[in-house]
Structure formats: structure tokens, C-alpha cells
Amino acid sequence: MIYLNNKLVPEGKALISVFDHGFLYGDGIYETLRAYKGTVFMLDEHMDRLFRSASMIGLMVPQKPGTIKKAVYNTMEANRLDDAVIRITVSRGAGPPGLDPDLCPKPTFVIFASAFKKYPGQYYRKGVKVAIVNTRRNYNKALDPQIKSLNFLNNILAKIEAKKAGAYEAIMLNYRGYIAEGTISNVFFAGNNVLCTPSINTGILDGITRRIILDIAKELKIKTMEGNFRPEEIYNAQEIFISNTTMEVMPVTEIDNKKISPAPGKITKMLNRAYRRKVAGYIKGENKA
Ligand code: PLP
Numbered sequence: 001m002i003y004l005n006n007k008l009v010p011e012g013k014a015l016i017s018v019f020d021h022g023f024l025y026g027d028g029i030y031e032t033l034r035a036y037k038g039t040v041f042m043l044d045e046h047m048d049r050l051f052r053s054a055s056m057i058g059l060m061v062p063q064k065p066g067t068i069k070k071a072v073y074n075t076m077e078a079n080r081l082d083d084a085v086i087r088i089t090v091s092r093g094a095g096p097p098g099l100d101p102d103l104c105p106k107p108t109f110v111i112f113a114s115a116f117k118k119y120p121g122q123y124y125r126k127g128v129k130v131a132i133v134n135t136r137r138n139y140n141k142a143l144d145p146q147i148k149s150l151n152f153l154n155n156i157l158a159k160i161e162a163k164k165a166g167a168y169e170a171i172m173l174n175y176r177g178y179i180a181e182g183t184i185s186n187v188f189f190a191g192n193n194v195l196c197t198p199s200i201n202t203g204i205l206d207g208i209t210r211r212i213i214l215d216i217a218k219e220l221k222i223k224t225m226e227g228n229f230r231p232e233e234i235y236n237a238q239e240i241f242i243s244n245t246t247m248e249v250m251p252v253t254e255i256d257n258k259k260i261s262p263a264p265g266k267i268t269k270m271l272n273r274a275y276r277r278k279v280a281g282y283i284k285g286e287n288k289a
Contacts, residue, residue, distance in 0.1 A: 006063070016094070022093075035113075050088060130167050131169075133170040146204075193267070196224075214226075
């Protein structure tokens with residue numbers, strides 16, 4: 001069952017117009033969320049980011065946060081899901097071709113959810129390969145990566161390069177040549193007991209997982225540094241990992257064919273465990289919407 005506009009409909013009936021500006025121009029925004037044992041993790045934070053992205057493109061989300069939260073749970077329930085990945089999409093809606101948002105009187109609002117498919121265990125036991133790609137992250141004064149937009153070609157081009165290089169994830173640099181982020185993840189690296197990650201003003205998405213990891217690191221008294229980092233700095237790192245809502249803390253074993261050993265490293269393991277504890281605590285303490 002899919003939540004479309006304001007009701008649950010069977011997948012076969014969840015149809016949107018070919019004139020939807022989300023389809024025609026990538027004009028819209030989205031969020032990906034994760035539910036553990038029936039509780040949606042960091043629902044309020046995702047809701048805040050959804051509304052922030054929408055406001056950055058002048059899009060009115062057609063539902064109130066409280067209604068959306070209920071709809072997320074209703075969608076999970078209708079599909080009998082406990083461990084799930086949920087996506088909320090809001091597009092500009094259908095209208096005649098043309099870029100003017102005023103052509104579209106009614107945004108399209110969709111929630112779908114599916115069972116969470118575990119990543120292969122070896123991604124966590126051994127790590128994944130990443131490659132620094134030539135595709136640069138969108139210049140943030142052109143299309144700000146803080147907008148979680150439906151326009152993903154920048155990331156898709158980077159992903160194509162990564163695949164060609166035999167890597168699981170791409171690491172993009174920003175227009176100035178500093179490390180930015182992955183195609184769907186934030187990036188961290190550690191050396192000499194300092195955990196480093198590109199600062200938000202390098203032009204990256206303010207990842208919710210990234211923020212949690214930085215908080216956990218502080219709780220664990222791990223020194224953290226957010227800033228502008230050159231590729232040499234990540235090449236020389238003792239540990240690297242990537243993060244997002246579904247991957248959590250995923251170790252990297254190789255960058256541009258340079259082995260990181262041992263992977264996962266000490267800090268990565270500590271953060272991975274602490275992240276899981278954080279999730280477990282959240283599930284116990286959190287009331288459903
Ligand atoms: N960076 C990009 C470009 C992303 O698309 C994502 C998630 O989809 C992230 C980072 C990680 O964000 P979060 O931790 O909120 O899932």
C-alpha cells in the first residue's frame with residue numbers, strides 16, 4: 001500500500017501524472033527514514049529536514065508534520081512492516097510544461113515503505129571500497145546539497161564513475177577540491193585518534209546520521225574535527241567510514257585501490273557499536289506518533 005496525497009491506495013493505483021514537475025524537472029524533495037522494530041528512528045529530525053528542504057525551494061508541503069508522522073506509521077502498518085525503509089517524496093505536482101512553480105497548483109505527496117534489506121555482513125566485517133571521482137559535488141550556490149532534492153543527476157554521475165572503478169561508493173570533492181561527501185552518504189576518516197569529517201559549509205547534506213556520530217564521538221571523548229580536507233588527508237587516514245540512515249556506520253576497506261588496514265579500525269568499531277546502542281535506546285524510549 002502506498003500513501004498518495006492523503007490516503008493509502010494499492011500500489012497499482014498509486015499513479016501520478018506524466019506532467020508532474022517532479023518527473024519533468026526533478027522539482028521536489030524527499031526524505032529516507034529507517035524504522036527499527038516498529039519505531040521510526042529520528043522521525044522529528046527527518047520531518048524538520050523535509051520542511052527545511054521544501055522551504056528552500058519554495059514548496060508548500062501539503063500536510064502538517066503531525067499528519068505526516070501518523071501517515072508514516074499508517075503506511076508501515078498497512079504493509080505489516082517493523083524493520084523498514086520509508087521514503088517521503090513531495091514534488092511540485094502536475095502542471096503544464098514550464099519551469100514556473102506557479103504552473104502547479106497542488107504538490108504531489110507520496111510515502112512508501114518496504115522491508116529493510118540487510119546489507120551483506122561483510123560490508124561491516126571487512127568494509128567497502130570507495131573511489132574519489134572526477135564529478136564534483138554541486139556548487140552549493142548553484143544547487144545547495146542541503147536541499148534533499150529529487151534532482152540526483154550529480155550523484156548519479158558520480159555513482160557511474162564509482163561503479164566503473166569497481167567501488168561501492170563515490171567520494172566527491174567540492175568545487176574547490178576539498179572532500180565533500182558520497183553519493184548517498186557522508187564521509188568520515190580518522191588518524192592519530194582524531195575523527196575528521198567535512199564541515200557542512202564544504203557544500204554537503206547535513207546528514208542526520210553524521211550529526212549523531214559527531215555527538216556519540218563527543219560522548220566517547222573522541223576528538224573531532226570538521227573542516228576542509230584535501231584528498232591526501234583521507235589517503236593517509238588509518239580509518240575511513242561512510243554513514244547514512246540505512247548504512248549507519250559502514251567501514252571502508254579501500255580507497256582508490258589503497259588498502260586501509262585493519263578495517264574496520266578501532267574508532268569505526270567503537271562508533272558502530274555506540275550507534276547501535278543509541279538506536280536501541282531510542283526504540284525503548286520513543287513513543288510512536
Ligand atoms: N549525503 C547525501 C548526498 C545523501 O543523499 C545522504 C542520504 O541519503 C546522506 C549524505 C546521509 O544523510 P542521512 O544520514 O540523513 O541519511
